[in-house]
Amino acid sequence: MNEGHSHRPESLQQTGVDPLLVEVTRGNAVESRHRAAIAVSDASGRILRQWGDIERPVYARSSLKPLQALPLIETGAADRFGLGDAEIALACASHSGEERHVETVRVWLAKIGLTESDLECGPQLPYHEAAALRRIVAGDEAVAIYNNCSGKHTGFLSTAMHKGEKTKGYIKLDHPVQQRILGTLEQMTGLDLGHAPKGIDGCGIPVIGIPLRHTAMAMARLADPAALPDHRAAAARRIVAAMIAEPFMVGGSGRFGTRLMTALGNRAALKGGAEGFYIAILPQQGLGIAIKCDDGAGRAAEVAMGMTLCHLGIITESEQAELVDLLSPPVLNRAGLEVGRARRAAESPF
Numbered sequence: 001m002n003e004g005h006s007h008r009p010e011s012l013q014q015t016g017v018d019p020l021l022v023e024v025t026r027g028n029a030v031e032s033r034h035r036a037a038i039a040v041s042d043a044s045g046r047i048l049r050q051w052g053d054i055e056r057p058v059y060a061r062s063s064l065k066p067l068q069a070l071p072l073i074e075t076g077a078a079d080r081f082g083l084g085d086a087e088i089a090l091a092c093a094s095h096s097g098e099e100r101h102v103e104t105v106r107v108w109l110a111k112i113g114l115t116e117s118d119l120e121c122g123p124q125l126p127y128h129e130a131a132a133l134r135r136i137v138a139g140d141e142a143v144a145i146y147n148n149c150s151g152k153h154t155g156f157l158s159t160a161m162h163k164g165e166k167t168k169g170y171i172k173l174d175h176p177v178q179q180r181i182l183g184t185l186e187q188m189t190g191l192d193l194g195h196a197p198k199g200i201d202g203c204g205i206p207v208i209g210i211p212l213r214h215t216a217m218a219m220a221r222l223a224d225p226a227a228l229p230d231h232r233a234a235a236a237r238r239i240v241a242a243m244i245a246e247p248f249m250v251g252g253s254g255r256f257g258t259r260l261m262t263a264l265g266n267r268a269a270l271k272g273g274a275e276g277f278y279i280a281i282l283p284q285q286g287l288g289i290a291i292k293c294d295d296g297a298g299r300a301a302e303v304a305m306g307m308t309l310c311h312l313g314i315i316t317e318s319e320q321a322e323l324v325d326l327l328s329p330p331v332l333n334r335a336g337l338e339v340g341r342a343r344r345a346a347e348s349p350f
Contacts, residue, residue: 090151096252097126219288
């Protein structure tokens with residue numbers, strides 16, 4: 001299953017001190033500081049920009065979903081079940097559990113002959129506050145279809161149904177669904193992941209340690225799939241196009257990635273992951289970006305991604321002024337008053 005490099009990542013230990021990139025102010029003082037590592041790669045694996053340690057394996061968490069969705073297209077499951085951009089974007093999503101997210105998953109499950117009870121991602125209340133409050137007021141319990149990963153899991157179930165595989169236990173590493181994904185990750189990152197650090201993600205599936213440089217390269221291969229086999233190149237283009245066409249499905253109302261993808265149009269597909277991870281797929285430049293914040297702060301990963309896109313010229317100067325509250329979000333108190341900002345650190349190297 002290995003393609004390209006034979007490097008075998010073996011630990012999650014940091015080998016150097018990553019640069020200070022993001023700071024959060026309160027009043028006239030800096031209250032918090034965040035270090036991060038960033039890799040910007042092309043599809044060949046050439047690193048165009050790097051800050052910090054991009055060689056140590058890290059868990060990309062939900063940022064890997066666009067790669068995990070490739071088998072949904074490649075197996076023919078997406079075509080068999082008549083999936084469009086909305087469903088494919090949901091397969092790449094950490095959605096907010098809003099009505100359109102949930103109804104799309106529910107209809108999708110019906111298309112493949114399954115129900116919510118077949119989801120193994122675990123129960124959750126919606127991320128979206130108003131949607132969660134409606135469920136609480138109605139006396140409803142947390143359920144799996146509201147899990148932010150229910151779209152991804154429905155994609156997994158779709159490939160299992162299409163291939164005639166058992167659906168129970170599809171989240172286990174030895175299940176054919178996860179083995180296909182493992183092979184896809186090895187091919188897209190150019191790594192033998194047999195000895196990589198492994199754990200269990202929040203939604204129950206395996207999570208695998210991969211160095212930032214290889215995650216960035218894999219995202220660049222989605223952005224510029226010309227060197228991939230024809231079937232994979234077609235799947236990559238379809239996934240990126242779906243994310244760009246349906247930014248709401250990838251996240252939800254008010255979410256950083258959804259808002260920024262809406263503003264940038266076909267310039268970027270974005271996906272965050274837990275514990276301060278973020279990726280970007282840049283189809284016009286054929287580049288991929290991978291970011292990991294040392295302390296796992298999602299707010300810092302978002303600011304760092306905005307900084308990187310500005311540095312690369314993906315976000316223009318005029319757009320920076322229009323998007324200032326997204327790129328440098330205000331810190332609000334309980335009364336809704338601005339009391340600080342998350343911003344580029346004074347010591348940032350770029």
